[in-house]
Amino acid sequence: MSQDRLTKLECTVCKQINYYTQKNKKKLHQAGKLELTKHCPHCRKHTPHKEIK
Numbered sequence: 805m806s807q808d809r810l811t812k813l814e815c816t817v818c819k820q821i822n823y824y825t826q827k828n829k830k831k832l833h834q835a836g837k838l839e840l841t842k843h844c845p846h847c848r849k850h851t852p853h854k855e856i857k
Contacts (some may be wrong), residue, residue: 813853815844822846823853 813823823842838855 811838811855812857813838813840813842814856815842815847815851815853817851818844818846820844820846821856827855 809827809829810824811827812821813825814821822844825838825840827838840853841850842853843849844851844853
């Protein structure tokens with residue numbers, strides 16, 4: 805069984821769920837939630853996207 809988990813990424817500006825990504829919990833040693841800068845089609849600009857449940 806794979807350790808990769810599908811996580812949702814939500815825009816911090818408009819609160820829309822725009823992306824899904826895989827997160828390997830076994831290899832990820834940092835504490836806290838994943839945060840990436842992605843393009844938000846609703847805001848029409850690059851914004852930080854945070855991991856949600």
